[in-house]
Amino acid sequence: MSRPEHRAPPELFYNEEEAGKYTSNSRMIDIQVQMSERAVELLALPQDEPCLLLDLGCGSGLSGSVLEDQGHTWIGMDISQAMLNVALEREVEGDLLLSDLGQGVPFRAGTFDGAISVSALQWLCNADKKSHNPIKRLYKFFSMLFASLTRTARAVLQFYPENSEQAELITAQAMKAGFFGGMVVDYPNSTRAKKFFLVLMTGTCIQLPQALGEESERTSVIYTHRREQLKKMRGKPLKKSRDWILEKKERRRKQGKETKPDSKYTGRKRSGRF
Amino acid sequence: MVFRCAVHNMKLLTHNMLTSKCMKGVTVGYPLGIVAKDIKVSETEFNSEFVSRIIPKLDWNALWKAADSIGHSGDLPQQLMEDYENNEEFLKKVHHVLLEVEIINGELVCPESGRKFPISQGIPNMLLNEDEL
Numbered sequence: 001m002s003r004p005e006h007r008a009p010p011e012l013f014y015n016e017e018e019a020g021k022y023t024s025n026s027r028m029i030d031i032q033v034q035m036s037e038r039a040v041e042l043l044a045l046p047q048d049e050p051c052l053l054l055d056l057g058c059g060s061g062l063s064g065s066v067l068e069d070q071g072h073t074w075i076g077m078d079i080s081q082a083m084l085n086v087a088l089e090r091e092v093e094g095d096l097l098l099s100d101l102g103q104g105v106p107f108r109a110g111t112f113d114g115a116i117s118v119s120a121l122q123w124l125c126n127a128d129k130k131s132h133n134p135i136k137r138l139y140k141f142f143s144m145l146f147a148s149l150t151r152t153a154r155a156v157l158q159f160y161p162e163n164s165e166q167a168e169l170i171t172a173q174a175m176k177a178g179f180f181g182g183m184v185v186d187y188p189n190s191t192r193a194k195k196f197f198l199v200l201m202t203g204t205c206i207q208l209p210q211a212l213g214e215e216s217e218r219t220s221v222i223y224t225h226r227r228e229q230l231k232k233m234r235g236k237p238l239k240k241s242r243d244w245i246l247e248k249k250e251r252r253r254k255q256g257k258e259t260k261p262d263s264k265y266t267g268r269k270r271s272g273r274f
Numbered sequence: 275m276v277f278r279c280a281v282h283n284m285k286l287l288t289h290n291m292l293t294s295k296c297m298k299g300v301t302v303g304y305p306l307g308i309v310a311k312d313i314k315v316s317e318t319e320f321n322s323e324f325v326s327r328i329i330p331k332l333d334w335n336a337l338w339k340a341a342d343s344i345g346h347s348g349d350l351p352q353q354l355m356e357d358y359e360n361n362e363e364f365l366k367k368v369h370h371v372l373l374e375v376e377i378i379n380g381e382l383v384c385p386e387s388g389r390k391f392p393i394s395q396g397i398p399n400m401l402l403n404e405d406e407l
Contacts, residue, residue, distance in 0.1 A: 050324035052331075073324065075288055084397055093318075095288040099400035103407060104296035106400055108304060111291045111331065131404045144296070 003162065009128035014059070014080035022060040022086055029062060032118060035195060036063035039116040039156040040070060042184065042199055042209055051113035054148065055094065056101055056157070057120025061087035064094045067116075075112075077101065102137030107148040114153045115145060121159035121198070125166055138170060142177035146202060155179070155200040167196065174200055187213035190255030213256040242267035283314055283376030283396035287328070290337050290372075292398070294384040294391070297406050305336035306391070307383035310344045314376050318369075325365045325372070329358060337371065346375045 004013055021028055045051055051072045055064050058076025060083050067074045074094040078084055084096050099106065102124050124141060125134050145155060161167035167183065174181075179200040187193040188211065199208060237243035245267040252259045294303035334354040341347040350367055358364050382391040382398055389406070392399050 050321055050327070052328060071321075073287075075291070079401070088395060088397075095285055096397045097288075097292075097400055098397050099296075100402075103400075103402050106293050106296045106303075107291045108293055108333070129404070131407075 003122075003160075005123050005126050009126070010123045011079045011081070014083045016082045016085075019060060019080065019082040019086045022062060022083070023090065032062040033066060035118050035158050036066040036116065038186065038195070038212075039063070039118060039158055039197065040066060042156040042197055043114045043116065043154050044209070045072075045114055052111065054105070054107070054112045054115040054145075056105075056115055056117035056145075057123070058087065058094070058096065059083040059118075059120075061090055061092035061094065061096075063116060063118045064092050065090070068093050075107075077105070101141050102132070104140050104144040105148050106144075109147045110150050111148050112153060113150055115149060115155040115157075117155075117157040117159070119159060121157050121170060122161065122166070125162070125169065135169070135173065138173040139176060142174045142179065142200075146178045149202050151203040153202055154181075155198075155202075157198040157200070159196060159198065161196055171198065174198065178202070182208055184209055184211045185214075186211050187254075187256035189213065189251075190257070193256040213254055240267075283316070283378050284393055284398060285373050285376055286337065286340055287372045288398075289340055289377075289382070290332050292382070292400075294382075294387070294389065294400075296400070297384065297387060297389065297402060300384060300386045303384055303386060305333065305340065305385065307385060308340055308343055308377065308380060309383060309390075310377050310380040312378035312380070313344055313346070314378055315346070316374055316376060318373050320366060320369050322362060322365050322369075325369045326359045328372070329354070329368065332372075341371045341375065344375070344377070346371065 007013055022032070053067055053072050053074045055067065055074050055076040058064050058078050059080070061076060064074050064076050064087070075097065076087070076092075076094050077097045077099050079098070079100045081098060084098060087096055101120065124138050126132070127134055149155065159170075161170070171183065179202060181198070181200040184197045184199050186195040186197065190213070193213070237247060246262060249259050249262065249266075289306065289308065292306055294300050294306060297303065338347060338350060338352050341350060348367065348371065350371055355361070355364060376396065377393055378396050380393045382393060383389070384391070
Protein backbone atom coordinates (compact mmCIF):
# COMPACT_ATOMS: atom_id res chain seq x y z
CA MET A 1 0.00 0.00 0.00
CA SER A 2 1.36 3.43 -0.85
CA ARG A 3 2.07 5.90 1.91
CA PRO A 4 -0.94 8.07 2.78
CA GLU A 5 0.99 11.31 2.35
CA HIS A 6 1.63 10.40 -1.30
CA ARG A 7 -2.05 10.03 -2.06
CA ALA A 8 -3.52 13.41 -1.14
CA PRO A 9 -2.85 16.44 1.05
CA PRO A 10 -3.81 15.90 4.71
CA GLU A 11 -6.87 18.13 4.67
CA LEU A 12 -8.29 15.97 1.86
CA PHE A 13 -6.90 12.55 2.83
CA TYR A 14 -8.43 12.68 6.27
CA ASN A 15 -12.00 12.91 5.03
CA GLU A 16 -15.03 11.64 6.93
CA GLU A 17 -14.40 8.04 5.93
CA GLU A 18 -10.75 8.04 7.01
CA ALA A 19 -11.56 10.00 10.17
CA GLY A 20 -14.28 7.51 11.04
CA LYS A 21 -11.64 4.79 11.29
CA TYR A 22 -10.25 6.53 14.33
CA THR A 23 -13.40 5.80 16.28
CA SER A 24 -14.31 2.39 14.87
CA ASN A 25 -11.06 0.56 14.17
CA SER A 26 -9.85 -0.72 17.52
CA ARG A 27 -6.43 -1.77 16.20
CA MET A 28 -5.75 1.71 14.89
CA ILE A 29 -6.90 3.23 18.19
CA ASP A 30 -4.66 0.85 20.17
CA ILE A 31 -1.58 1.76 18.15
CA GLN A 32 -2.31 5.49 18.42
CA VAL A 33 -2.83 5.29 22.17
CA GLN A 34 0.31 3.20 22.68
CA MET A 35 2.43 5.63 20.70
CA SER A 36 0.94 8.58 22.58
CA GLU A 37 1.71 6.95 25.92
CA ARG A 38 5.29 6.32 24.86
CA ALA A 39 5.58 9.92 23.63
CA VAL A 40 4.38 11.25 26.99
CA GLU A 41 6.87 8.98 28.73
CA LEU A 42 9.66 10.42 26.58
CA LEU A 43 8.54 13.95 27.46
CA ALA A 44 9.84 13.25 30.98
CA LEU A 45 7.49 15.75 32.60
CA PRO A 46 7.89 16.55 36.29
CA GLN A 47 5.91 14.01 38.30
CA ASP A 48 2.40 14.81 39.53
CA GLU A 49 2.44 18.32 38.13
CA PRO A 50 -0.40 19.34 35.84
CA CYS A 51 1.16 20.84 32.72
CA LEU A 52 0.00 22.74 29.68
CA LEU A 53 0.86 20.70 26.60
CA LEU A 54 0.58 21.13 22.85
CA ASP A 55 -0.62 18.32 20.58
CA LEU A 56 0.61 18.84 17.03
CA GLY A 57 -1.63 17.17 14.48
CA CYS A 58 -4.03 16.10 17.22
CA GLY A 59 -6.53 14.62 14.77
CA SER A 60 -9.39 12.91 16.56
CA GLY A 61 -7.89 13.70 19.96
CA LEU A 62 -6.82 10.13 20.83
CA SER A 63 -3.42 11.37 21.96
CA GLY A 64 -5.12 14.23 23.78
CA SER A 65 -7.18 11.76 25.78
CA VAL A 66 -3.96 10.14 26.95
CA LEU A 67 -2.78 13.57 28.14
CA GLU A 68 -6.11 14.16 29.90
CA ASP A 69 -5.85 10.83 31.68
CA GLN A 70 -2.54 11.92 33.13
CA GLY A 71 -4.06 15.16 34.42
CA HIS A 72 -2.65 17.60 31.90
CA THR A 73 -4.38 20.38 30.01
CA TRP A 74 -3.74 20.45 26.29
CA ILE A 75 -4.35 22.44 23.14
CA GLY A 76 -4.49 20.59 19.82
CA MET A 77 -3.77 21.69 16.27
CA ASP A 78 -4.85 19.91 13.10
CA ILE A 79 -5.43 20.74 9.46
CA SER A 80 -8.30 18.33 8.84
CA GLN A 81 -11.78 19.56 9.72
CA ALA A 82 -13.15 16.00 9.46
CA MET A 83 -10.70 14.74 12.08
CA LEU A 84 -11.52 17.67 14.37
CA ASN A 85 -15.21 16.83 13.98
CA VAL A 86 -14.43 13.36 15.31
CA ALA A 87 -12.63 14.99 18.22
CA LEU A 88 -15.75 17.09 18.86
CA GLU A 89 -17.84 13.95 18.86
CA ARG A 90 -15.53 12.27 21.32
CA GLU A 91 -15.98 15.30 23.58
CA VAL A 92 -12.31 15.84 24.33
CA GLU A 93 -11.44 18.36 26.99
CA GLY A 94 -8.63 20.15 25.18
CA ASP A 95 -9.13 23.16 22.98
CA LEU A 96 -8.79 22.61 19.25
CA LEU A 97 -7.37 24.77 16.51
CA LEU A 98 -7.78 24.40 12.76
CA SER A 99 -4.38 25.28 11.37
CA ASP A 100 -1.52 24.12 9.19
CA LEU A 101 1.69 23.15 11.02
CA GLY A 102 3.75 24.32 8.04
CA GLN A 103 2.36 27.84 8.51
CA GLY A 104 3.82 27.99 12.01
CA VAL A 105 2.72 27.53 15.59
CA PRO A 106 0.64 30.60 16.51
CA PHE A 107 1.30 30.84 20.24
CA ARG A 108 2.98 33.26 22.56
CA ALA A 109 6.59 32.58 23.55
CA GLY A 110 7.17 30.19 26.44
CA THR A 111 3.59 28.93 26.61
CA PHE A 112 3.89 25.15 26.73
CA ASP A 113 5.57 22.72 29.11
CA GLY A 114 5.90 20.20 26.32
CA ALA A 115 4.66 19.16 22.90
CA ILE A 116 3.79 15.81 21.40
CA SER A 117 2.93 14.77 17.90
CA VAL A 118 1.82 11.37 16.68
CA SER A 119 2.25 10.51 12.99
CA ALA A 120 2.00 14.03 11.66
CA LEU A 121 5.50 15.21 10.82
CA GLN A 122 5.88 13.18 7.61
CA TRP A 123 3.05 15.21 6.07
CA LEU A 124 5.18 18.35 6.25
CA CYS A 125 7.74 16.88 3.86
CA ASN A 126 5.30 17.09 0.97
CA ALA A 127 4.74 19.95 -1.40
CA ASP A 128 0.98 19.74 -1.85
CA LYS A 129 0.66 23.18 -3.35
CA LYS A 130 2.76 25.07 -5.83
CA SER A 131 3.76 27.55 -3.12
CA HIS A 132 4.87 24.82 -0.68
CA ASN A 133 8.55 24.49 0.02
CA PRO A 134 9.00 21.58 2.49
CA ILE A 135 12.32 22.86 3.88
CA LYS A 136 10.90 26.34 4.52
CA ARG A 137 7.72 24.91 6.03
CA LEU A 138 9.67 22.58 8.32
CA TYR A 139 11.92 25.42 9.43
CA LYS A 140 9.00 27.73 10.13
CA PHE A 141 7.27 24.97 12.08
CA PHE A 142 10.31 24.11 14.21
CA SER A 143 11.38 27.69 14.86
CA MET A 144 7.92 28.75 16.00
CA LEU A 145 7.56 25.57 18.05
CA PHE A 146 10.88 26.33 19.73
CA ALA A 147 9.63 29.80 20.65
CA SER A 148 6.33 28.55 22.05
CA LEU A 149 7.99 26.09 24.47
CA THR A 150 9.46 26.85 27.89
CA ARG A 151 13.20 26.34 28.32
CA THR A 152 12.75 23.09 30.23
CA ALA A 153 10.28 21.62 27.78
CA ARG A 154 10.74 18.80 25.34
CA ALA A 155 8.98 18.05 22.12
CA VAL A 156 8.48 14.39 21.22
CA LEU A 157 7.42 13.81 17.64
CA GLN A 158 6.62 10.30 16.46
CA PHE A 159 6.62 9.91 12.71
CA TYR A 160 7.18 7.45 9.90
CA PRO A 161 10.21 8.57 7.91
CA GLU A 162 10.09 7.40 4.32
CA ASN A 163 13.86 6.99 4.12
CA SER A 164 16.96 8.09 5.97
CA GLU A 165 17.27 11.27 3.86
CA GLN A 166 13.85 12.39 5.01
CA ALA A 167 14.69 11.74 8.66
CA GLU A 168 17.92 13.69 8.17
CA LEU A 169 16.11 16.60 6.51
CA ILE A 170 13.67 16.87 9.41
CA THR A 171 16.35 16.59 12.08
CA ALA A 172 18.53 19.16 10.31
CA GLN A 173 15.71 21.73 10.25
CA ALA A 174 14.98 21.09 13.94
CA MET A 175 18.64 21.67 14.85
CA LYS A 176 18.71 24.81 12.72
CA ALA A 177 15.74 26.13 14.70
CA GLY A 178 17.72 25.80 17.93
CA PHE A 179 16.63 22.43 19.25
CA PHE A 180 19.00 19.67 20.19
CA GLY A 181 18.30 16.03 20.71
CA GLY A 182 17.87 13.24 18.23
CA MET A 183 16.06 10.17 17.13
CA VAL A 184 15.00 7.42 19.52
CA VAL A 185 14.17 4.23 17.62
CA ASP A 186 12.05 1.73 19.55
CA TYR A 187 12.35 -1.94 18.56
CA PRO A 188 14.93 -1.37 15.82
CA ASN A 189 15.07 -5.10 15.03
CA SER A 190 11.43 -5.40 14.08
CA THR A 191 9.97 -4.10 10.84
CA ARG A 192 6.47 -3.84 12.26
CA ALA A 193 6.96 -2.64 15.84
CA LYS A 194 9.76 -0.23 14.85
CA LYS A 195 8.84 3.31 15.86
CA PHE A 196 10.74 6.57 15.34
CA PHE A 197 10.53 9.31 17.96
CA LEU A 198 12.26 12.60 17.38
CA VAL A 199 13.06 13.85 20.88
CA LEU A 200 13.84 17.56 20.86
CA MET A 201 15.05 19.57 23.83
CA THR A 202 15.27 23.30 24.35
CA GLY A 203 17.23 23.67 27.58
CA THR A 204 20.21 22.07 29.20
CA CYS A 205 21.82 19.02 27.68
CA ILE A 206 20.33 15.78 28.98
CA GLN A 207 21.20 12.33 27.75
CA LEU A 208 18.81 10.88 25.22
CA PRO A 209 16.46 8.27 26.68
CA GLN A 210 17.09 4.59 25.97
CA ALA A 211 15.02 3.04 23.20
CA LEU A 212 12.90 -0.01 23.97
CA GLY A 213 13.97 -3.41 22.68
CA GLU A 214 17.51 -2.31 22.11
CA GLU A 215 20.38 -4.17 23.71
CA SER A 216 21.86 -2.35 26.66
CA GLU A 217 25.57 -1.70 26.83
CA ARG A 218 27.74 -4.78 26.79
CA THR A 219 28.83 -5.47 30.34
CA SER A 220 30.09 -9.03 29.86
CA VAL A 221 33.67 -9.99 29.15
CA ILE A 222 35.00 -9.90 25.66
CA TYR A 223 35.66 -13.68 25.44
CA THR A 224 31.97 -14.60 25.30
CA HIS A 225 31.90 -12.74 22.03
CA ARG A 226 34.55 -15.09 20.68
CA ARG A 227 32.67 -18.08 22.00
CA GLU A 228 29.54 -16.87 20.20
CA GLN A 229 31.56 -16.60 17.02
CA LEU A 230 32.82 -20.15 17.41
CA LYS A 231 29.27 -21.30 17.99
CA LYS A 232 28.11 -19.55 14.82
CA MET A 233 30.90 -21.28 12.88
CA ARG A 234 29.26 -24.55 13.68
CA GLY A 235 26.20 -23.30 11.78
CA LYS A 236 22.62 -22.85 12.86
CA PRO A 237 21.39 -25.02 15.71
CA LEU A 238 19.40 -28.13 14.94
CA LYS A 239 15.68 -27.42 14.35
CA LYS A 240 13.47 -27.94 17.44
CA SER A 241 16.53 -28.26 19.66
CA ARG A 242 16.84 -26.22 22.87
CA ASP A 243 19.40 -23.86 21.29
CA TRP A 244 17.15 -23.30 18.31
CA ILE A 245 14.21 -22.41 20.57
CA LEU A 246 16.34 -20.08 22.70
CA GLU A 247 17.60 -18.30 19.60
CA LYS A 248 14.07 -17.90 18.28
CA LYS A 249 12.88 -16.49 21.59
CA GLU A 250 15.77 -14.03 21.69
CA ARG A 251 14.89 -12.81 18.23
CA ARG A 252 11.25 -12.26 19.27
CA ARG A 253 12.37 -10.35 22.35
CA LYS A 254 14.45 -8.00 20.20
CA GLN A 255 11.40 -7.38 18.04
CA GLY A 256 9.47 -6.31 21.12
CA LYS A 257 7.05 -9.23 20.96
CA GLU A 258 5.67 -10.86 24.07
CA THR A 259 7.92 -13.80 24.98
CA LYS A 260 7.91 -16.10 28.00
CA PRO A 261 11.14 -16.04 30.04
CA ASP A 262 13.65 -18.85 29.57
CA SER A 263 13.75 -21.54 32.25
CA LYS A 264 15.20 -24.99 32.77
CA TYR A 265 12.01 -26.36 31.18
CA THR A 266 12.49 -24.45 27.93
CA GLY A 267 12.70 -26.92 25.05
CA ARG A 268 12.76 -29.93 27.38
CA LYS A 269 11.30 -33.12 25.95
CA ARG A 270 8.23 -34.63 27.57
CA SER A 271 8.84 -37.82 29.49
CA GLY A 272 7.52 -40.92 27.80
CA ARG A 273 4.66 -41.27 30.29
CA PHE A 274 2.30 -39.07 28.29
CA MET B 275 -27.87 13.01 7.28
CA VAL B 276 -27.69 12.86 11.03
CA PHE B 277 -27.14 16.14 12.79
CA ARG B 278 -24.51 15.64 15.41
CA CYS B 279 -24.92 17.76 18.44
CA ALA B 280 -21.42 17.92 19.82
CA VAL B 281 -20.58 21.07 21.75
CA HIS B 282 -17.01 22.20 22.04
CA ASN B 283 -15.84 25.65 22.95
CA MET B 284 -12.78 27.79 22.99
CA LYS B 285 -11.56 28.69 26.44
CA LEU B 286 -10.10 32.06 27.35
CA LEU B 287 -6.91 30.21 28.32
CA THR B 288 -6.36 29.40 24.65
CA HIS B 289 -7.18 32.96 23.67
CA ASN B 290 -4.58 34.21 26.13
CA MET B 291 -1.89 32.15 24.38
CA LEU B 292 -2.98 32.60 20.78
CA THR B 293 -1.38 35.10 18.42
CA SER B 294 -1.57 35.90 14.73
CA LYS B 295 2.19 36.23 14.30
CA CYS B 296 2.24 33.54 11.60
CA MET B 297 0.93 36.14 9.17
CA LYS B 298 3.19 38.10 6.89
CA GLY B 299 3.79 41.64 8.15
CA VAL B 300 2.47 40.93 11.63
CA THR B 301 5.17 41.28 14.29
CA VAL B 302 3.36 40.73 17.59
CA GLY B 303 -0.22 39.87 16.69
CA TYR B 304 -1.32 39.92 20.29
CA PRO B 305 -3.81 40.10 21.93
CA LEU B 306 -6.45 39.05 19.43
CA GLY B 307 -9.75 40.85 19.64
CA ILE B 308 -12.86 38.81 20.33
CA VAL B 309 -16.18 39.14 18.58
CA ALA B 310 -18.33 36.60 20.39
CA LYS B 311 -21.70 35.50 19.05
CA ASP B 312 -22.37 32.59 21.41
CA ILE B 313 -20.85 32.25 24.85
CA LYS B 314 -21.35 29.36 27.17
CA VAL B 315 -20.50 29.08 30.84
CA SER B 316 -19.85 25.53 31.92
CA GLU B 317 -18.47 23.92 35.01
CA THR B 318 -15.16 22.09 35.14
CA GLU B 319 -13.15 20.54 37.88
CA PHE B 320 -11.10 23.05 39.87
CA ASN B 321 -7.40 22.28 40.15
CA SER B 322 -5.70 24.91 42.30
CA GLU B 323 -2.21 23.66 41.49
CA PHE B 324 -2.73 24.02 37.76
CA VAL B 325 -4.26 27.49 38.08
CA SER B 326 -1.50 28.83 40.33
CA ARG B 327 1.11 27.36 37.99
CA ILE B 328 -0.46 28.89 34.92
CA ILE B 329 -0.93 32.42 36.34
CA PRO B 330 2.72 33.52 35.88
CA LYS B 331 2.45 32.52 32.22
CA LEU B 332 -0.68 34.55 31.58
CA ASP B 333 -0.78 38.02 30.17
CA TRP B 334 -3.03 39.33 32.92
CA ASN B 335 -3.96 42.53 31.16
CA ALA B 336 -5.00 40.64 28.02
CA LEU B 337 -7.03 38.17 30.08
CA TRP B 338 -8.89 40.89 31.92
CA LYS B 339 -9.60 42.84 28.75
CA ALA B 340 -10.79 39.71 26.93
CA ALA B 341 -13.09 38.75 29.79
CA ASP B 342 -14.34 42.32 30.05
CA SER B 343 -15.00 42.59 26.31
CA ILE B 344 -17.36 39.64 26.41
CA GLY B 345 -18.89 40.80 29.67
CA HIS B 346 -17.61 38.03 31.89
CA SER B 347 -14.88 39.68 33.92
CA GLY B 348 -17.08 39.35 37.01
CA ASP B 349 -15.23 40.66 40.00
CA LEU B 350 -11.81 39.75 38.67
CA PRO B 351 -9.33 42.45 39.75
CA GLN B 352 -7.78 44.47 36.95
CA GLN B 353 -4.35 44.05 38.51
CA LEU B 354 -2.92 40.69 39.47
CA MET B 355 -2.77 40.48 43.26
CA GLU B 356 0.30 39.36 45.15
CA ASP B 357 0.47 36.15 47.11
CA TYR B 358 -2.27 34.50 45.03
CA GLU B 359 -1.04 30.94 45.59
CA ASN B 360 -2.79 30.64 48.92
CA ASN B 361 -5.88 32.65 48.06
CA GLU B 362 -8.26 29.91 47.00
CA GLU B 363 -11.14 32.28 46.42
CA PHE B 364 -9.06 34.26 43.94
CA LEU B 365 -7.78 31.10 42.23
CA LYS B 366 -11.38 29.94 41.79
CA LYS B 367 -12.27 33.21 40.09
CA VAL B 368 -9.30 32.84 37.73
CA HIS B 369 -10.28 29.22 37.09
CA HIS B 370 -13.79 30.34 36.18
CA VAL B 371 -12.64 32.94 33.68
CA LEU B 372 -9.84 30.81 32.21
CA LEU B 373 -11.55 27.47 31.81
CA GLU B 374 -15.29 27.87 32.26
CA VAL B 375 -16.21 30.87 30.12
CA GLU B 376 -16.17 29.53 26.59
CA ILE B 377 -16.81 30.89 23.13
CA ILE B 378 -18.83 28.70 20.76
CA ASN B 379 -19.17 30.94 17.71
CA GLY B 380 -17.59 34.23 16.82
CA GLU B 381 -14.43 35.74 15.45
CA LEU B 382 -10.90 36.51 16.51
CA VAL B 383 -9.47 39.73 15.10
CA CYS B 384 -5.79 40.36 14.46
CA PRO B 385 -4.89 43.67 16.19
CA GLU B 386 -2.41 44.69 13.49
CA SER B 387 -3.93 43.69 10.17
CA GLY B 388 -7.57 43.43 11.13
CA ARG B 389 -7.73 39.94 9.59
CA LYS B 390 -10.65 37.94 11.04
CA PHE B 391 -10.31 34.32 12.11
CA PRO B 392 -13.74 32.69 12.37
CA ILE B 393 -14.58 30.47 15.33
CA SER B 394 -17.15 27.81 14.58
CA GLN B 395 -18.20 25.11 17.03
CA GLY B 396 -15.49 26.37 19.32
CA ILE B 397 -12.68 25.75 16.84
CA PRO B 398 -10.84 28.86 15.63
CA ASN B 399 -9.83 28.61 12.01
CA MET B 400 -6.24 29.85 11.88
CA LEU B 401 -5.56 28.67 8.31
CA LEU B 402 -3.90 31.37 6.22
CA ASN B 403 -4.12 31.98 2.49
CA GLU B 404 -1.00 31.71 0.40
CA ASP B 405 -0.69 35.48 -0.02
CA GLU B 406 -0.75 35.99 3.74
CA LEU B 407 2.41 33.96 4.36
